[in-house]
Amino acid sequence: MELKGQGKLFRPGAEELLSPVEYNIFVEPALNGTERWQGEMVSIESVKIADGGHYLIETEDGRRGICCLRKKVNKAVMGLPVRYFYHLSGGTMPEQRSR
Secondary structure (H helix, E strand, O other), X not given: OEEEEEXXXXXXXXXXXXXXXXXXXXXXXXXXXXXXXXXXXXXXXXXXXXXXXXXXXXXXXXXXEEEEEEEEEEEOOOOOOOEEEEEEXXXXXXXXXXX
């Protein structure tokens, strides 16, 4: 299954919103009813995101899960701020999908 849309990025263990994000996530079923995610996201706002850091992402449909972000591309367009694209890997736990 593929998920595309706008979501929210948080620090794990905190409800502090870091930034709204655009994402494209491919979801695969895993053991024990969990889901595994692979895809990419870009922060809509300019915030510092640690390369290799762990974050909590929430999708439009309420799925939440911990993900690891790796910087993928750094593109600058003349006259626009730099946008960082990140490779995302992680997943959700069953209780998180019921929100």
